Amino acid sequence: MFPINSTVALGHRALFHPRVPPRGTCSRIISLRLQRRSRAPSCIYRDSLSQCQNLPSSTRGVATTTPSAEVISDHEFLLFRDLLTQVGPKPRIEESRRDVTPSDASFKTAGTRIAASSTDDRAEHIPNPFRRALEALQQRDTRRLLIYLQQIARLREAEIPELVAMLPRTTFTEFFRSLDPLYVARDVDPIGHALITVGVYQVLSMESTIDDWGVRQIYSQLLRTMLLLGGALKASGRALQVEEYIYLLRCAGAASDPAGAKLIWDELRHTPDSDWRHGEVFTEFIAARFLTRPLYTSHDKIRRMVIPRNLHRSRLRLSQNRVYRLDRLRFNTRLRRLRFGLIKDQAFAEDLMRTMRKKGPASRMLGILLEDGYRVSEPLLCALMVAFGRVGSLRFIGSRLLDDYFGIRIRRLTYKEAPDGDIKRNEIDSGPFRIRPTIRLMQAVVETYGSNGEIALAFQLVDHISKTYHITIPPSIWQDLLEWTYIMGSSAASRAWKQAGMFSKLPHNSSVELIWNAMTSEPYHIQPTFDQYNIIIRSLLGRHQFSASLPLMSDAMHFYHAQCREYEEAVLEYVQMIRDGARISEIVSGYERARFKRGRMHYDIQSWCRKFLSGVRSFEPANPVAIVAVPDFIRDFRPFIMNPARYRTATGYVSLFDPGQERSVRVFTGDVPMAIPMKHRRKWIHQKVKPKRFGVLSRNSLSGNSTVAKLGLLKLLTSTSRRPNRVLYKSEKDTVAENSDLMEESSYDDDDDYF
Known part of the structure; x- marks a missing residue:
């Protein structure tokens, strides 16, 4: 593939020559071009285009053709617009x-x-x-x-x-x-x-x-x-x-x-x-x-998490003071999560998982299974296991599902501290089984016990199944273990378990590192992916272990550079396809996925940099990290740091503005009105709130859906945004000016969502 600079310098002639295709062109595109020249006269393209002009913009198909490969008009792009884009008003x-x-x-x-x-x-x-x-x-x-x-x-x-x-x-x-x-x-x-x-x-x-x-x-x-x-x-x-x-x-x-x-x-x-x-x-x-x-x-594992407030009066009974504190915590976290995870047709804000908190529906599912005589299989048992895990019926899962069908006996449910200070582990034995455990059971075990805060038990069960039945633990299981451990160790989740008095649900501060070390060492020796690097780096930065996180951040940057190269190839193939008049769904899907992955990776690395610079404030002013390490960090991760970069030193705050980098600006996009149930003076009321929703004007976003002719090849290669550059009106300038200061201090940290 051509480098970016040389490709842009050559222009459209190097990539889209009307007769000779460039070196490296996909063979499918070349064959389509030859077939079109040999079979289809120009009148067919005109007739096809005239028919497509009568179609609504949201129903134009992928298999249409264009009359020329020189210029791509707005109408031709609308024929090939993304299926996922919703152009009409959102329904109530x-x-x-x-x-x-x-x-x-x-x-x-x-x-x-x-x-x-x-x-x-x-x-x-x-x-x-x-x-x-x-x-x-x-x-x-x-x-x-x-x-x-x-x-x-x-x-x-x-x-x-x-x-x-x-x-x-x-x-x-x-x-x-x-x-x-x-x-x-x-x-x-x-x-x-x-x-x-x-x-x-x-x-x-x-x-x-x-x-x-x-x-x-x-x-x-x-x-x-x-x-x-x-x-x-x-x-x-x-x-x-x-x-x-x-x-x-x-x-x-x-x-x-x-x-x-x-x-x-x-x-x-x-x-x-x-x-x-x-x-x-x-x-x-x-x-x-x-x-x-x-x-x-x-x-989204946050929506599937079993919180102690939902266990009240279904599996256990909490005091009124604890219930009140849990309600206030749920109210504060809901303001940050907008409407994510709520029921659509409910007049007030109620989580989807709260509708599953009672044990009656799951018990009826088991009754239907026994009465109607369905064939018991591993997928059915795993689905029932997760269903009972939604209501916290862990003892029932261990005795009636794991023991009766898979032959796995759990002698102790949680860790308990002995008088001598030692911690007794859960004793897990294997007996005769009706259904042999597979990777599907591993996934159900991690989902069930991880969502209930039993991280240690989930890891022990997965390790026991792997060693007993000689099953290799796939990377997806390790990813789920890391995510559940990180979620349960977040500030909101750990505070909820503490307020409920369930301290056994709290993972240790180094639990994410322990699972990471077990995953990367023998006998598993799993090669980490970018998503797994993302979790371990966030965990280390949250504990202010900057010296241990910097090498991992450097290793994770290789995945981002590889994704940038994949995105460049997808852009060139996508533009080549449009210029040739072909409509191939595989190329469109490849371009959309490469575009999203690059934007998501850029967001994750940007959040690391934001955590690093904000963590410097907790150090002493004369700490050498703020004098030596921070300037080197800003130089190495310059494209991912918010402009201007701001951090604390011994004499105050330092603000570095780079005129060569883009300045991301947060703009207000609207309110999200909702009514949150709260208990006030022994009566339930609907507390009406209006959380604010914001957007970010950045070339690394996924906004816009403009045509290739408006954006150009350079814009596509250097930016994931499909929004054209335009002049802001006076009202928009005022909005940007009002929110520019908020952008510097705002935080889109995902830890706020982990509840």
């Missing part, structure tokens, strides 16, 4: 909830409402989208299939059942199978398995992909589309199959809608095919009802 809570959950009667009512709300007068000019959807289905192109199904949703209400009746019944099963959220997450979702905290959401400007509740918008749209297809199918006189209900349950789980999953399950129970229900359907229902998969909570 009631409307969003009504669209994503089926009614009690049938799917027909829900599908009719969705179709009626998305009807467009221009739908008469749209060609039959089912034909294009079938082509995308044959090519296994999930992105194109989603786009064409959005076109189907824009058809008139009376047209959809007629078109559905014309297609074979097996075609819809293939539609549902191809729209499985697990496939969508693999092929379309650019965020992948990354965690999006409130800080990432605001700094990277991810409003187009993440809604106000922290749920990825693509899965909410996917659930609406699937309900629309199900309603149209039932309106045509056909019935949904059991396999299709599985995909509907997964869509409800991916949209973080446990109530919707319950309604879908009730709909299945009243169908003639209810006798054909099997263990896989029940497993998917438990997973969607209790959000057991990481995808169902947007890979």
Whole structure:
């Protein structure tokens, strides 16, 4: 690949020559160009472009072509715009909830409402989208299939059942199978398995992909589309199959809608095919009802954490003073988390996990398993284990699930200190098992015990399963152990366990380092990734161990440089594709993922630098670290430090402004009104608050979706933002001036989100 400077200097001629492709061009792009020259005359491109001009901007497909490779216009870019971008106004809570959950009667009512709300007068000019959807289905192109199904949703209400009746019944099963959220997450979702905290959401400007509740918008749209297809199918006189209900349950789980999953399950129970229900359907229902998969909570462990306030009067009873302090702590942390993790259709602010705090729903799941006679399998038992872990039933999990089915006996639940000062470890034995443990059980164990603050027991169980059954611990398990340990050791989580009097839930200060050393040493010897470096560096900086964190930060920088090179290659391939007039979903997905990874890594490194400079304030003014190490640190990490850099010395504060670096500015984007339940004078009230939401004007954000012609190659290679450079109006200048001072002292530390 060309270096950045030489590539920019050569200009468009070196990359996009009209006849001879540059060296290193993808073979698929060359073959597409040759096929277009040999088969397609220029009139075909003009006809295709004239047809696409009649389409709405949000339904233009990926498989369109352009008439010329010289200039990319705004209209051509709109044909190829990202599926994840939401250009219309955001729906209200009631409307969003009504669209994503089926009614009690049938799917027909829900599908009719969705179709009626998305009807467009221009739908008469749209060609039959089912034909294009079938082509995308044959090519296994999930992105194109989603786009064409959005076109189907824009058809008139009376047209959809007629078109559905014309297609074979097996075609819809293939539609549902191809729209499985697990496939969508693999092929379309650019965020992948990354965690999006409130800080990432605001700094990277991810409003187009993440809604106000922290749920990825693509899965909410996917659930609406699937309900629309199900309603149209039932309106045509056909019935949904059991396999299709599985995909509907997964869509409800991916949209973080446990109530919707319950309604879908009730709909299945009243169908003639209810006798054909099997263990896989029940497993998917438990997973969607209790959000057991990481995808169902947007890979956010903070939302899955069991807090002591939710255990009150369900597993234990706390005093009123402790309950009051826990409520105040929950109130303060909610102000920093905005609406992330709340229920969408609730009039007041209530966490999703709080609806699962009682042991009744999980016990009913076990009763259904025993009464209906489902086949007991490892996925079903792991889902039940996580479901009982949501309500803190750890002793029941150890005696009825681990012991009865997997042959794992836990003699002691927590650490206990002996009179001689020694700490007795949990005694874990193995006996005869009905189901042999696998990596799936390891994941369920870490999720169950890690979310309940039992980090030591989770690590012992994973180590015991690995040594007893000769199973290698994968890197994902180590990642989960590190994350849960870091979350439980954060200030908000540790304060909650202390106020509840559960000191055994508190991990040691060096627990993250202990797991890190065990992971990187023999016999495991795991090569750390950037995400694992991120956790250990944050842990060391939080304990003010700067000398131990600097070498790790230098090692982690290699991952960032490798990601920058990957992003440059993805940009060149993406621009080459647009210039050639091709529309390849794999190239688009590769560009979007490389763009997000680079922006996310830049945010993480920037947070390290912010922690380092803010930690210098806790030192003595005459400490040599502030005199020698800090200037060297600013020189080495210059692109990631906020401009101006500010730190403390023996004589005061030093502020260094670099005119060659960008100055990130925080701007106010709006209020987030909510009503938080609080107890005042023995009565429950709804405390109304308006937390402020901010955005950051930076070239490292993910805001904007401008065309390539407006941005240029240099802009794409050096910035992840797709927002064009423009002159601020007077009102915007005043807003920037008011918030520029706040930006210097503001902190988007993820520790505030770990509760």
